[in-house]
Amino acid sequence: MSKIAKHLSLVVLVAAVLAACVPNPEPTEDIGPVSEAATAADIPVEVGEEAPSNIPNGEGEGPMTMALTSPAFNDGESIPVKYTCDGEDISPGLNWFGEPEDTVSLALIMDDPDAPSGTWVHWVLYNLPRDLPGLREGMTGVALDGTNSWNRTGYGGPCPPSGTHRYFFKVYALDDKLDLDPGADKESLLSAMEGHILGQAELMGTYSR
Numbered sequence: 742m743s744k745i746a747k748h749l750s751l752v753v754l755v756a757a758v759l760a761a762c763v764p765n766p767e768p769t770e771d772i773g774p775v776s777e778a779a780t781a782a783d784i785p786v787e788v789g790e791e792a793p794s795n796i797p798n799g800e801g802e803g804p805m806t807m808a809l810t811s812p813a814f815n816d817g818e819s820i821p822v823k824y825t826c827d828g829e830d831i832s833p834g835l836n837w838f839g840e841p842e843d844t845v846s847l848a849l850i851m852d853d854p855d856a857p858s859g860t861w862v863h864w865v866l867y868n869l870p871r872d873l874p875g876l877r878e879g880m881t882g883v884a885l886d887g888t889n890s891w892n893r894t895g896y897g898g899p900c901p902p903s904g905t906h907r908y909f910f911k912v913y914a915l916d917d918k919l920d921l922d923p924g925a926d927k928e929s930l931l932s933a934m935e936g937h938i939l940g941q942a943e944l945m946g947t948y949s950r
Contacts, residue, residue, distance in 0.1 A: 807839040807942035809912050813878070820908060820946040826900035827950070829879075832864065836875035840914040841939040844871050848913045848934060849884075850927055853899070855906040862890040862927045863897045863908065867919055887925045894924055899948035907947055914940040 813833040814820050822828040840847070851864035865887025873883060886894040899908050915937045921929065 807837060807912065807914060807940045809835065809837045809910060809942035809944040811835050811910075811944060811946075814946050816944055816946075818946060820899055820948045825898040825948055828898070830896075830898045831879035832876065832896040832898075834876060834878040834880075835910065835912070835944070837912050837942055838874065839940070839942070840871075843916055844914040844939055846871060846915050846918045847873070848915060848919070848930060849876075850911045850913075850930065851896075851908060852927070853901070853906050853908050855901070855904075857902065863899070864889060864895070864910075865925065865927050865930055867921060867925070867930055867933075885921065885923045885925075887923075887927065887930055899946075901948060901950050903950055905947055905949040907945055910944040910946070912942050913938050 810816075811833050813824060820833065824831060824833045835849075837847070846867070847869040848867040849864065849869065850862070850866075853861040853863060866884050867887060869884040876883070881895065888894055889897050891897050899906065913934060915934060916939050917937050919930070919933045919937075921933050925933070
């Protein structure tokens with residue numbers, strides 16, 4: 742065999758070996774719509790834009806929940822004497838926001854789980870208007886008053902026999918107006934709200950005597 746033929750055979754052999762070592766490219770994968778399970782962190786957001794509110798935040802939670810605040814005290818702080826039985830015994834101002842779009846009415850419960858005889862109900866209020874963003878201090882006449890543990894309607898402020906008690910203010914966003922007469926107690930309200938709660942928020946204050 743001539744030298745030229747030997748060189749050609751060697752070139753062909755080397756080319757075949759190199760071709761066998763190069764992996765085949767994978768097919769291009771089409772990028773479809775983002776799945777509902779994607780989190781906000783998985784989707785790039787331009788500077789100045791907010792992440793879509795309907796995307797879970799990665800911890801299994803849904804859209805932003807409601808919030809409940811008071812200009813009189815912060816969550817976990819002491820409730821001023823003005824709003825207790827040792828003061829003027831008027832209701833503190835409350836503000837809520839973040840209720841779902843389908844909210845029709847709201848309801849409010851305030852109770853004390855630390856009472857010696859069991860949970861003591863201080864305030865029951867329902868059929869609050871959807872467009873009401875909160876309650877001013879001592880505000881009345883905007884909804885139906887329920888019956889508290891003193892067997893009275895309206896607000897009854899903190900009045901513990903001794904020690905420090907916790908007082909929970911809870912607001913509920915409902916998908917309907919409740920078919921309840923004035924004076925309903927907490928249990929009746931909770932029963933009527935079953936299946937109608939779209940969102941809720943809580944604020945806790947303390948009081949000591």
